[in-house]
Amino acid sequence: MQTALEQYDPQIYELIRQEAARESGAIRLIPSENYVSKAVMVASGSCLTNKYAEGYPNRRYYEGQQVTDLIEKLAQERAKKLFKADHANVQPYSGSVANMAAYAALVDPGETIMGMSLVHGGHLTHGWKVSLTSKFFHSVSYPLNIETGRLDFNIIEELAKEHRPKVIISGATAYPREIDFEIFGRIAKDVGAYHVSDIAHIAGLVVAGIHKSPVPYTDIVSTTTHKTLRGPRGGMLLCKEELAKQVDKAVFPGLQGGPHMHTLTAIAVALAEADTPEFVAYAKQIVKNAKALAEKLLEYGFDLVSGGTDNHLILIDLRNKGIPGKKLAKALDRARIVSNYNTVPGDPAPPFNPSGLRIGTPAITTRGMKEPEAEQVAFFINKVTENIDNESVIEQVGKEVLLLCSQFPVPDHFIIPGKNNR
């Protein structure tokens, strides 16, 4: 298969090879990224990419579904078991589409939804102004408490009572603390709103029992499958039986056409992988690594939003260092440490040049790195920060990073075209 690619499209083959080399020769700290298993990679590159399967198992609009029905039912069953949910829809193309479908299942255009402000850690699709979710629906954003960097349920409750949203969204894309879904559920119930929880980032921690599950307190749970859950890029919706029909209709035919069967197949594989003691140990180590990294950063005088982390990610407020997030992110990238610049709660700077840096440990943990390496990563970050304008130091850090990477090779399931493929 890989030889075919090399033969027919040497240009793309070479670019994939370069990306594989980049991913193995860098410390990847973007908290939404990971390395998938070989099994997931094989399933997502399989012949299922050839099949159209509009509809749902036993209710398709095309023939030839002898196998696809079985695969989708397996994926649904695995998702339901893993998340202890009544119903699972495994068709959303990605997290953004899953969110749109969740709202569409519950709200009419023009009605009000309420989610976390993007600049405080919410996702675009939680009703941020440039997202269609704020154009189709009326959107209200809740902030964090700027003093503590944490959710403030007094503010959220007040806003909910004032605006009476039809949907309240819990969940975030840049929040380093545990989210109390139970309180969100109570506030939603009090104002007659539906509660949608978006666990795109923390799904892997939830299935491992490290983060409390939103399932008992939520009408619809939305997630991606490719972040801490370590599957292919995709989305999923989970809900109670009462909402199953609405949710399914919102995904197809409401928002999507044919499901990406190759992705759906790989999701089934990832769900099986996540239902193992090895995955629970992996998820625990993600959090241990994040805590070790955070502790060291604090020792180096970094200011962390909320003072630390409970999960897989850390948000550094760089204002006391006098370096903009983008400048540090770019310097770190030259030292083979890949992160992303990010706003911090109450950021005076705009989202395209914000004061913060967002990092996380899912990918380095997949490589087998533990607390000592997480501390070493903090050391590297500090060294680059202290020498932000010294290219030779940055280059030296890059060499040390490469050495560390070589000691923690990307697992052999990682596909480099033409190499190590069984």
Ligand SMILES: *Cc1c(COP(=O)(O)O)cnc(C)c1O
């Ligand atoms: C990543 C993310 C999404 C969107 O996922 P995509 O797959 O990029 O569309 C939605 N919600 C949250 C909270 C996220 O972090």
